[in-house]
Amino acid sequence: xxxxxxxxxxxxxxxxxxxxxxxxxxxxxxxxxxxxxxxxxxxxxxxxxxxxxxxxxxxxxxxxxxxxxxxxxxxxxxxxxxxxxxxxxxxxxxxxxxxxxxxxxxxxxxxxxxxxxxxxxxxxxxxxxxxxxxxxxxxxxxxxxxxxxxxxxxxxxxxxxxxxxxxxxxxxxxxxxxxxxxxxxxxxxxxxxxxxxxxxxxxxxxxxxxxxxxxxxxxxxxxxxxxxxxxxxxxxxxxxxxxxxxxxxxxxxxxxxxxxxxxx
Amino acid sequence: xxxxxxxxxxxxxxxxxxxxxxxxxxxxxxxxxxxxxxxxxxxxxxxxxxxxxxxxxxxxxxxxxxxxxxxxxxxxxxxxxxxxxxxxxxxxxxxxxxxxxxxxxxxxxxxxxxxxxxxxxxxxxxxxxxxxxxxxxxxxxxxxxxxxxxxxxxxxxxxxxxxx
Amino acid sequence: xxxxxxxxxxxxxxxxxxxxxxxxxxxxxxxxxxxxxxxxxxxxxxxxxxxxxxxxxxxxxxxxxxxxxxxxxxxxxxxxxxxxxxxxxxxxxxxxxxxxxxxxxxxxxxxxxxxxxxxxxxxxxxxxxxxxxxxxxxxxxxxxxxxxxxxxxxxxxxxxxxxxxxxxxxxxxxxxxxxxxxxxxxxxxxxxxxxxxxxxxxxxxxxxxxxxxxxxxxxxxxxxxxxxxxxxxxxxxxxxxxxxxxxxxxxxxxxxxxxxxxxxxxxxxxxxxxxxxxxxxxxxxxxxxxxxxxxxxxxxxxxxxxxxxxxxxxxxxxxxxxxxxxxxxxxxxxxxxxxxxxxxxxxxxxxxxxxxxxxxxxxxxxxxxxxxxxxxxxxxxxxxxxxxxxxxxxxxxxxxxxxxxxxxxxxxxxxxxxxxxxxxxxxxxxxxxxxxxxxxxxxxxxxxxxxxxxxxxxxxxxxxxxxxxxxxxxxxxxxxxxxxxxxxxxxxxxxxxxxxxxxxxxxxxxxxxxxxxxxxxxxxxxxxxxxxxxxxxxxxxx
Numbered sequence: 008x009x010x011x012x013x014x015x016x017x018x019x020x021x022x023x024x025x026x027x028x029x030x031x032x033x034x035x036x037x038x039x040x041x042x043x044x045x046x047x048x049x050x051x052x053x054x055x056x057x058x059x060x061x062x063x064x065x066x067x068x069x070x071x072x073x074x075x076x077x078x079x080x081x082x083x084x085x086x087x088x089x090x091x092x093x094x095x096x097x098x099x100x101x102x103x104x105x106x107x108x109x110x111x112x113x114x115x116x117x118x119x120x121x122x123x124x125x126x127x128x129x130x131x132x133x134x135x136x137x138x139x140x141x142x143x144x145x146x147x148x149x150x151x152x153x154x155x156x157x158x159x160x161x162x163x164x165x166x167x168x169x170x171x172x173x174x175x176x177x178x179x180x181x182x183x184x185x186x187x188x189x190x191x192x193x194x195x196x197x198x199x200x201x202x203x204x205x206x207x208x209x210x211x212x213x214x215x216x217x218x219x220x221x222x223x224x225x226x227x228x229x230x231x232x233x234x235x236x237x238x239x240x241x242x243x244x245x246x247x248x249x250x251x252x253x254x255x256x257x258x259x260x261x262x263x264x265x266x267x268x269x270x271x
Numbered sequence: 272x273x274x275x276x277x278x279x280x281x282x283x284x285x286x287x288x289x290x291x292x293x294x295x296x297x298x299x300x301x302x303x304x305x306x307x308x309x310x311x312x313x314x315x316x317x318x319x320x321x322x323x324x325x326x327x328x329x330x331x332x333x334x335x336x337x338x339x340x341x342x343x344x345x346x347x348x349x350x351x352x353x354x355x356x357x358x359x360x361x362x363x364x365x366x367x368x369x370x371x372x373x374x375x376x377x378x379x380x381x382x383x384x385x386x387x388x389x390x391x392x393x394x395x396x397x398x399x400x401x402x403x404x405x406x407x408x409x410x411x412x413x414x415x416x417x418x419x420x421x422x423x424x425x426x427x428x429x430x431x432x433x434x435x
Numbered sequence: 436x437x438x439x440x441x442x443x444x445x446x447x448x449x450x451x452x453x454x455x456x457x458x459x460x461x462x463x464x465x466x467x468x469x470x471x472x473x474x475x476x477x478x479x480x481x482x483x484x485x486x487x488x489x490x491x492x493x494x495x496x497x498x499x500x501x502x503x504x505x506x507x508x509x510x511x512x513x514x515x516x517x518x519x520x521x522x523x524x525x526x527x528x529x530x531x532x533x534x535x536x537x538x539x540x541x542x543x544x545x546x547x548x549x550x551x552x553x554x555x556x557x558x559x560x561x562x563x564x565x566x567x568x569x570x571x572x573x574x575x576x577x578x579x580x581x582x583x584x585x586x587x588x589x590x591x592x593x594x595x596x597x598x599x600x601x602x603x604x605x606x607x608x609x610x611x612x613x614x615x616x617x618x619x620x621x622x623x624x625x626x627x628x629x630x631x632x633x634x635x636x637x638x639x640x641x642x643x644x645x646x647x648x649x650x651x652x653x654x655x656x657x658x659x660x661x662x663x664x665x666x667x668x669x670x671x672x673x674x675x676x677x678x679x680x681x682x683x684x685x686x687x688x689x690x691x692x693x694x695x696x697x698x699x700x701x702x703x704x705x706x707x708x709x710x711x712x713x714x715x716x717x718x719x720x721x722x723x724x725x726x727x728x729x730x731x732x733x734x735x736x737x738x739x740x741x742x743x744x745x746x747x748x749x750x751x752x753x754x755x756x757x758x759x760x761x762x763x764x765x766x767x768x769x770x771x772x773x774x775x776x777x778x779x780x781x782x783x784x785x786x787x788x789x790x791x792x793x794x795x796x797x798x799x800x801x802x803x804x805x806x807x808x809x810x811x812x813x814x815x816x817x818x819x820x821x822x823x824x825x826x827x828x829x830x831x832x833x834x835x836x837x838x839x840x841x842x843x844x845x846x847x848x849x850x851x852x853x854x855x856x857x858x859x860x861x862x863x864x865x866x867x868x869x870x871x872x873x874x875x876x877x878x879x880x881x882x883x884x885x886x887x888x889x890x891x892x893x894x895x896x897x898x899x900x901x902x903x904x905x906x907x908x909x910x911x912x913x914x915x916x917x918x919x920x921x922x923x924x925x926x927x928x929x930x931x932x933x934x935x936x937x938x939x940x941x942x943x944x945x946x947x948x949x950x951x952x953x954x955x956x957x958x959x960x961x962x963x964x965x966x967x968x969x970x971x972x973x974x975x976x977x
Contacts, residue, residue, distance in 0.1 A: 012931065012932045014932045014933060014936075014938060014939055015938070015939070015942075019931075019932075019933070021931055021932075021933030021934075021939065022933070022939060025691075025933075025939065025940075025943060026943065029691070029943055029946075029947065032717065032718075032721070033714070033947075033950055035717075036713060036714040036717040036718075037710070037714065039713060039717075040709070040710040040711070040712075040713030040714050040717075041710040044294070044709065044710070044713055045297065045709065045710070047294065048294040048295075048297040048709065052297075060710075062297055062298040062299075062708065062709070063708050063709050063710025063711075063713075064708045064710055064711070064954060064958070065298075065299050065706070065707055065708025065709075065710075065711065065954075065955060065958050066298075066299070066708070066958065067298075067299045067300060067301050067962065068298045068299065068300055069300075070300050070302075070311075070312070070381070073312055073329075075311075075312060075314070075317045076316050076317045076321075076429050076430050077314075077316060077317075078314065078315060078316035079316065082308065082309075082314070082315055082316075083308070084309050086305045086306060086309070088305060088634070088969035089634070089969060089970060089971060089972050090634045090969065190475055193475055193477065194475045194476055194477075194478075194868070195405070195408040196408070196870070197407055197408045197410055197866075197868070197869065197870045198395075198410050198870045198873040198876070199410075200337075200338050200342055200408060200409065200410050200411060201408055202337040202338075202404075202405025202406075202407070202408030202409065203404070203405060203408065203478060205404070205479075206336075206337065206403065206404035206405030206408070206478065207336065207337075207405065211404045211478065211479040212403060212404045212405075212479075212973060212974075214336060215971070244308045244335075244359070245307075245308045245313075245315055245318075245333050245335055245340045245359055246315060246338075246340045246342075247335055247336075247338060247340075250338040250340060250342045251338065253434070253435070254342075293786070293787050293790050294709065294786070295702060295709035295712045295713075295786055296705055296709065297709060298708075299705065299706060299708065300705075301962065301965060301966055303965070303968075304968050304969070305968070305969060336971075360555070360968075360969075360971055361553065361555055361556050361638075361971050362553055362555075362556075362638055362642075364794050364863065366793075366794065366795070366861065366863060368860070368861030368875070369861060371787075371790040371791040372790070373703060373790045373791070373793045373794070374703040374705070374790075374793075375701075375703045375704045375705065375794075376705075377638050377639050377642065377704055377705055377706055378555060378638050378968040379637065379638060379639055379706070379965075379966035379967070379968045380639055380704075380705040380706045380966065381705060382705040383705070395861070395875055397861075397863040397866075398863065399793070399794035399795065399863035399864065400553075400794055400865070401482070401549050401553060401865040402553075402556075403556065403971070403973065404478050404479055404482060404547065404973075405478070406478070406865065406866060406867070407478055407866035407867040407868055407869070
């Protein structure tokens, strides 16, 4: 509509009322939200008025020092993200292949591996790397593995994990496609805080640092679950596996181990 | 009429705030999820319930795919409790059923919540935010026990949980 | 005068096909997590389905309805052909391609991050690229609506912009600005990570950007519904709109205050200061104003229609309303569901009450009641009203229409009321299944089963809806006459500039956004890398 009316002018009541009203509401809310309510919050530990304003605005505060209880055992100090252990190249794989010759006694390929050791072919690099770091640091202890791991350098561990990740997965020891997936594997037990195994160990999703379980020996899987449940193995970051294993029944452990061992 | 309604709503919000009902977190603190398990207050051995010098209790908890640590939180009844929690990976939700304790755990930040449990009892503590394929299995527990019973336990151990 | 019939029909049909498919997914999800499901439940498929359902219903379906309806309004209200019809087809193609590009990785399980994205979880980049395409396609519509109104105003300097077009452009501007938050989140924060250029992301900052979009998107979904209330409903029941100016003010209020309030979705988040939570809570209360204005105006318009038909008495006039009219029925149901949902919404907007239901099934119940209930039932009514003008054939299925609307209303109540209830009991949302054997969860089994029944009613209603529309394409040809929007009791002759354009209101909208979001965003940006956390990629190679 053609009008001579100027909209952006204080004389225009639409302009002055809407802008004034909005600004007034903002100012009132600022007073209430930044000056009044901070003092109404329990334990807000406010010093000055400026403190109150900063807290309400969301300026971060440094965490106050507190007394901490130190661990009585060695926990894993590995930083585990989806980027670990970092990019690798063919040279790294080659060096890993050489280093892996000493591992082959126990971790021989596929069917020849010993039942109490894991198959490493095709494992995600992050899974192998994390366990090697933990063995070296003493967060995970094994009479056979620890002496080997202690002598590995950081680069050795990266190379070894790159090598095993590079290899194709080997068929399991006793493949039997007929074994149905038990409830504990595909569904877990929600109220006992047991998510489905497949939500981290492949099948559904792979969590950074989690190993593949398909085709692993039942004896090895069972032994590890029992070790987690019994607090004999504690290198899982912030108890993520212990939380699960300790709530599993003996039967569920058997079922999960047997199922994964039967996978091709 | 409409303006009155809005005024009433805002008034209610201020009234509830001033009268010390549940309030938004009073300030912001940050935490690095990569290293929470290596150093700082969220290391494994420091999680759980701790008695403070003033008699209040601090509960430290960590959310991760797909469990809370500790998996079972034990707190005294009728005692001021401060929950301090963070996430080690993705966004999780922190909900104690049957109470109005309900917050988010966003990786990078610490959630701080002053709460009080009136009576002893058991609650479930599910993760209420989608955190990945195992989200539906992320249920922890909270046990509220009598103040005196809690004090007895606290005399023996500096960090308490009810993990079996 | 509707020149672009094929364009409008293409939008509506694509929208409704997407809606039908997503509805089936929704009902399957209800069943899958209920105690009626005898199987074990599979969280992988469940979350794929939730992501697809949410993305289709949230991003694709209402956007297409708003676009198609917007093009129809432009021609019908301005009484001239749409400017930029080719661009409109381009926009539609982008939305269609975007929807397919987004949903392929979702169905393959490569992007089970739900439609709210949830960084630091990061899925397949094509999911996000698809969503961006949908949004950019809709921005073409935003530009076209703006251009069409401006050109018309230049050609008709002495006339007020018709209310339907004014409201339509309000919706377009609202969407154009509100989509910016999610666009920034996806383009600047998530996509670089999904494409592998970066491996960390600030989850807190991402959530703030998403909240910018998250609340006002609901008002964008709501716009066609409100346009139908004001400009179709009074005419359809043989009455007049009580006040044209009230309508304009309601739409203006939506433009100004629906955007800078999204932080109320972050009440429980640890990265936003309490002061900003409070300010946005105040403006959230403000956004109830346009709805209260609307309910008053629409009820008054209904009373006018009734009195014109001979309705008498302080309440007796309600009986004289044309209850057999589908538009009457749809609007009544819509307002009822809006009322119930609105009361629930007042609980969500209060920090204190919100803590008892935050992220429980209550929230799912709430937004289904508002969106799938109050809003979508009016989409049906809009389609019924426009169909004869789009097809040139009569839509003579009155009884079936009534049955369809009744079923949708009852189905929605039966679905969402138990949902609210289990939310109060503390049932968390977005879980693939629950252990009903547990005594605490067992209390919720009956309610969850009821929701499945409600969902089944909704599916039946949708089947009727499609039947009616398809029959409409085969019915005998007839001239539906000229399309009319509702006339106001006092049609505006002259309007103050403020009620005939958006310059002032867009200034206020952007200004308020800067006040309410500027500092929280700047603060989080300043924290920089210290709060950026490692991305957690989903859908990793198996």
